[in-house]
Amino acid sequence: VTDTIISRNPLTQTEVGTVYKTNPSTLDNILKGSVSAQKKWRQLRVKERASILKQVRKQLVKKSDEFISLISEETGKPFWDSFIEVMTAAEHLKYMCSHAPLVLSQEKRSPGIFIHKRTYVRYFPHGTAGIISPWNYPLILTASPVVEALLSGNTVVLKPSELTPITGNKIRQIFIDGGIPKDVFQVVHGFGDTGAALVESPITDIICFTGSEKVGRIIAESCGKQLKPSILELGGCxxxxxxxxxxxxxxxxxxxxxxxxxxxxxxxxxxxxxxxxxxxxxxxxxxxxxxxxxxxxxxxxxxxxxxxxxxxxxxxxxxxxxxxxxxxxxxxxxxxxxxxxxxxxxxxxxxxxxxxxxxxxxxxxxxxxxxxxxxxxxxxxxxxxxxxxxxxxxxxxxxxxxxxxxxxxxxxxxxxxxxxxxxxxxxxxLPFGGVGVSGIGRVHGPEGLKAFSQVQAVCEDRLGLKKELWWFPIADVTKKWFKRFFKFWYG
CATH class of the missing domain: 3.40.309.10 (Aldehyde Dehydrogenase; Chain A, domain 2)
Incomplete structure (x- = not known):
């Protein structure tokens, strides 16, 4: 059994590059490092995280020709298809960095009849996101969930397809060159067993998978047993x-x-x-x-x-x-x-x-x-x-x-x-995702950012009274008043 994965051009069979498979102990250390890094990464304001990712976009544009060539080598697709993929990734980065600070900002909500309360919603990260990406669009189908996860304050451990591992490494490199701390975004390599280890690890807090319906069902079952949220994009007809x-x-x-x-x-x-x-x-x-x-x-x-x-x-x-x-x-x-x-x-x-x-x-x-x-x-x-x-x-x-x-x-x-x-x-x-066996959840748009976020509802008292009217003990006159109000207000 070899410990390396060789990437080849599918049309010419020429070697594109070689990566080492990630063994279980290394994966465990990477995940632990991701947890440690997330504590600091989540403390940054969304605007600060977006500022770093803007530099990642500049790195992508700077190295666009390299990406176009590499994607075409690993997948066998024409340069034009690879260019469209690079441009789409750049557009995604631009939109997300511009809109994430507002999308993930604290939202005021109506308290309804409780006008003496202050109510709002705020978003916070899941923790460590495990992202498993496919070979058919190795840049954009990787970059979009990675960007959304990072902007939301998560750290990321990515497993790219074993057919396009060199593109996966190059993606991480532009993120590092753009200013993302190394432990905040890491890459692991392997086959199905590596992806399974990422899904089954108690350290990953959310999984995003793009691939076949068959594998998606297995991941959904595993995540369900752990009560771990998942985003699944499983194809279409x-x-x-x-x-x-x-x-x-x-x-x-x-x-x-x-x-x-x-x-x-x-x-x-x-x-x-x-x-x-x-x-x-x-x-x-x-x-x-x-x-x-x-x-x-x-x-x-x-x-x-x-x-x-x-x-x-x-x-x-x-x-x-x-x-x-x-x-x-x-x-x-x-x-x-x-x-x-x-x-x-x-x-x-x-x-x-x-x-x-x-x-x-x-x-x-x-x-x-x-x-x-x-x-x-x-x-x-x-x-x-x-x-x-x-x-x-x-x-x-x-x-x-x-x-x-x-x-x-x-x-x-x-x-x-x-x-x-x-x-x-x-x-x-626009959000992207399907219904039925095409998957669960959404990436892209505000929905994509929120998919990688936990939601916290907050209700604050504004008056500072010693007690609420419905707290113990409850006077009979209070009960009568509430019943009259109920019929008047809702009837």
Whole structure:
């Protein structure tokens, strides 16, 4: 058994770097150091913590080219995809640092009928946050919960994916270079057992996990037994509804980008498209033409899309494609590439799914596959969109905004885009998370900051009386007065 993890470019198999796995005793020491550091970190005002994290953003911008290159090396994605990830992380840092002092400030609350009381809410950190991040967006899906946890006054122990460990180390380095104390943000490396140790440790006070539904359920069970709060982002099988009056040009472009960016390895990828039958032929033909214009290669400078993260992921998507043969594959770019096992490439694929099939709604594909289903009505589109246990994101396209909003309001999902796709994630003010098996809790926006915070309700006496009227002993006249007041005030 080796004590190192070698990171390789999935498309070229060249070595990117090596990290040492964190052994149990080292992990325990790291967690203890995190607890000690948190006592001082939490004493800083939110504004002071935000000031430090602003310097982290400057470090990210300064080293953006290095990040773009590294992310593309470890994941096989094009430079453009990596740039979008870096920009999104910078936007997230900018928003959070600007708004955290207000979001986490003391909030005055109404005392109701007790006008002689002063009531307010204040926020304080959980303690040590264990964050387990994935490989598909190794910067932004790591940086966003780390930033929110730190701004809220927690210390962080991060376990990045074993497929992108070098990016995980580089993320920590810019935080340290920006002024975050070393024990306040630490990184551990390993496989599932390391993540499990982080979750099961009595030292971690909150867990944030982004990954598969299967692992998410295990983490939820473990946290539940410990009564430990958790934030779980567990993927989706997102629907896209194209109504009859949709702008076809924009809808098609959105479908191609939403379905094939990052080679479809996106939790909010447009996997299921429900298009009105009257415009379906035109939509599919345009979709095929745009897909033909995509460039797929191992050249990150020139490619529109790269490849799968590894052979296991490729084989999983191939298995799904084989299952759908009877459903009717309409189009794919290169049949030979689908059966070729020597590379991590899979071509963008469009499938038309039979209206009666449930195959496309109950599993996340996580690959360059778009499934198109013709529908006869708005109601049918909504029903099919909701016919899944997932509920992460969705999109609706129509020139009639009132109609689009009505449809969007009936979609069971954590977020919905109207005449757009995936832009909600880049909007740092919006909460991100799902319903159903897509997860629990939210990151981003004020909700993300508060998710990493404990809430304390405070009620203060303002008059300094010797006793309240309802304290013992209670006079009969007081009881009568309260009953009369009750009927007058609430009746």
């Amino acid at each position: 997102d629907p896209m509804i194209i109504l009859e009056d949709a702008d076809l040009s924009r809808s098609v472009s959105a479908a191609v980008w939403g379905g094939f960016s990052n080679c479809g390895q996106t939790c909010i990828s447009a996997e299921r498209i429900y298009v009105m039958d009257s415009i379906a032929d035109s939509f599919i033909e345009r979709l095929k033409k745009e897909v033909l214009n995509l460039t797929q290669s191992d050249s990150p400078e020139r490619a529109d899309i790269g490849g799968m993260i590894n052979q296991n992921q490729k084989q999983a998507v191939k298995s799904f494609l084989n299952e759908t043969r009877g459903e009717g594959i309409i189009f794919h770019l290169d049949d030979k590439k689908i059966t070729e096992d020597s590379s991590c490439f899979l071509p963008p694929t469009i499938i038309e799914i039979d209206r009666s099939s449930s195959l496309s709604t109950q599993s996340e594909i996580f690959g360059p596959v778009i499934m198109v289903t013709r529908v006869q009505s708005e109601k049918e589109a909504i029903n099919k969109a909701n016919d899944t246990e997932f509920g992460l994101s969705a999109s609706v396209f129509s020139k009639n905004l009132r109609k689009a909003r009505r449809v969007a309001g009936q979609i069971r999902a954590g977020s919905v885009c109207i005449n757009d796709i995936n832009s909600n994630y880049i909007c740092a003010s």
